[in-house]
Amino acid sequence: MTTVSLTVNGRAVTAAIDPRTLLVQFLRENLRLTGTHVGCDTSQCGACVVHLDGKAVKSCTTLAVAVDGSSVTTIEGLASGDALHPMQEAFREHHGLQCGFCTPGMIMSAVDMVNRRGHHLDEKTIREDLDGNICRCTGYHNIVKAIAAGAEAMGRAGAPLRQAAE
């Protein structure tokens, strides 16, 4: 057993865990934050995307102990109180989800995309940038629309933008 300390959705958590525990297991099983999903075992689908110190990571491919001391935001921590994050609202408004299983990862990836690429995202950019997330239900059509609209709305809401260093 190893001890990890993380800030998850603004709350400090410390736990003794088996060192092989993945971040997604830690979130789902130890913290019962089941909004983060597991859709594959090869780091391909993006159902597990969370923000680690503000950047999107696949929590299925991240050891919890490796991120000791970091700050994690999951889908449960995205809204501020009752007010949905603009990207959440955009997914609802544009029917960017059907079964909802890929949705938390999609939304977390989308927010990260806006942080990296700005508020004005064209279809091509969105489609290319979304290549780490699989959705089997929507055919992506409405996800693309939702992300474009969510990006604009984040700009209007004055959400801080973190342009990628690259």
Add this chain to the structure above:
Amino acid sequence: MSATGIGAAVRRKEDHRFITGQGRYTDDINRPGQVHAYFLRSPHAHAIIKAIDTEAAAGMPGVIGIFTGADLAADKIGGLICGWMIHNKDGTPMRAGPHPALAQGKVRYVGDHVAVVVAETLAEAKDAAEAIAVDYEELPAVVDTGTAAGAKTVIHDEAPDNTVFNWHLGDREAVEKAFRAASHVTKLDLVNNRLVPNAMEPRAAVGDYDAGEGVFTLYTTSQNPHVARLVLSAFIGIAPENKLRVIAPDVGGGFGSKIFIYAEETVCVWAAKKVGRPVKWTADRTEAFLSDAHGRDHVTHAELATDAEGRILGMRVKTTANLGAYLSTFSSSVPTYLYAPLLSGQYDIPAIYCEVDAVYTNTAPVDAYRGAGRPEATFVVERLIEVTARQLGKDPARFRMQNYIRRFPHQTPVIMMYDTGNYGASLKKALEMIDYKGLGKRKRDSARAGKLRGIGFSSYIEACGIAPSAAVGSLGAGVGLWESAEVRVNPIGTVEVLTGSHSHGQGHETTFAQLVSDRLGISIDNVSIIHGDTDKVQMGMGTYGSRSGAVGMSAIFKALDKVIAKGKKVAAHVLEADEADIDFADGHFAVKGTDRKLDFGSCALQAYVAHKFNGQELEPGLKEGAFYDPTNFTFPAGVHICEVEIDPQTGVTRIERWAAVDDFGNVINPMIVEGQVHGGIAQGVGQALLEGARYNADGQLVTASFMDYTMPRADDLPSFDVGMTVTPCPSNPLGIKGCGEAGAIASPPAVINAITDALGHEEIAMPATPQAVWRAARKSMNRMAAE
């Protein structure tokens, strides 16, 4: 139309929990004291199990129990069943081998279930499974669909030539005659590639046993929890139905793969009593690839006969369908009654004859996957039509228009009685949307850029709302395909609707509520839709085959009628009028020709307080149920046109344009319907361009992860132009035809027709990967150079 009624693009009620991470999927459920199951699976495609030694494994840390097929047999747990009996040409029943949940002496595909380890943690269960010693005697594997019947190796003794059935439909003699009279015959050899459904949520189960009550509960990823309970009770023998509760909570996509009753779910619920603890299992993605029922996998030879004017005279089709190593729940119906009756497509074809041989192979079971039989039929029809038009030198759109059915009802030669449609209208609209007139210029522009542009059509038809029950019963179905609904009105006029349909992405919590809101004139927020729990909903047949609108909502409609009728009785007493003089509209019961009225909520309260009427003459309360059995199939139909551009240097195909015009009858929520179309097209494009489950000669699945099996991603697809035409369905009260599968049915031939058009009619198999397209493009160019 009200803002939340029928026809409005109401935003989904269910979305809030999904976008905030509060969905409740099976793997999110944890029961107190829960332990974990891990299945030891066969590494061999075909082998005799000589011995299983679990002794070392049983002593490993955390292990609570290890069970094999012998333990299930000792508890008299029956095997998994196939619920549709098909008869051979000679009238004898199909030949099916047993399908034990845990292997009995033999394994028949890689991933077959050998034993289950139940342990405190999943890691401990996995570690222990590795310590189980299985003595296998390997047998040769039968893998190939086309040659399985002739193989020396026999998979099930009950099916000596690996053939489950030789089935046929249609009039062979009439077809022979049509072909003799033909001036042109088109012949095609087609493979409908094997697919893995890959709902993003892997299958999962939590079995729980309450020893005090003697009641089992199974939480599971199911599209039809009541059917699961029925099979687990009546056939597998877990417990009687009153002692078995099946809950299908939020389910992350199904596409058919979660209809079936599988080994893992069965074992988890049984093992919960065995070990006295709740038992949880969640598939990892590779397990899903190995053990979820796959889809398609047909090998077909098809011929179409036309006369000198280009009118279709007849069609003959010979298909071999791979059903895998065991017969999954509805497997036998897919290449038979869900396939051959659709071979008339949208065309007036006087004579059709179809033969289907279904074979066992050492591969995962094959069953319904989005469209189930209908995409296979549409692929045959639409490839034949397109190639015939080309061979006759006719414009493919005009050739279709020439042969469309124009008068309804139309009896096809293969069972179906099409009730209504307007195929020409859909085609015309789709041609406008894709700017067919501008195609020539676009082709020239592409050619100038060194690219090949092509267009492909698909005029599909599907049969949904599978029904009526007596009819499907006569065709071999083991169940009736009606649906149930119960409308419970609460004393203040809010409403709970209990439905036997199950939503796993379709948005029933919204569309069903729209219907109720529309009919009762109450706010959509005052309507809750309850589904997926056999303790709450009495009985239901679940969601598949695009049936929930046409059948599930019709049941709700029927129950609402009864609620309104009862409400009129109550209102008559309250308003002191004759029942015949009470009208119900816009949420009010009103006395004809007066201003006396009672709103729906007040009427509900009056029904429950029962002060204004004699409780002996009129029962208090406001709750009504209905079972709706359809009178016919419904026939959604439409036209999809795909335009591609191919780079002959790389073989990469880009879909440049997609126009879809569908006739789904009346539409409850266009936003949700369009979403269904988008998703269906994506799956069909996946089949046409990217996806293919491949077994090697030894029966190893070499495409068992997302690294090896290409799922469509956002940048593989365009945005789709989706339009609609409407001919209301005459056979159900809402005029709904169904929309869930259309995209997946329509799209594969549209894509392949477009690619072959771009390639100068060079044929290509699915998936048309860049490598395959590159090769075909070279062949085409060489051929054209030689000509």
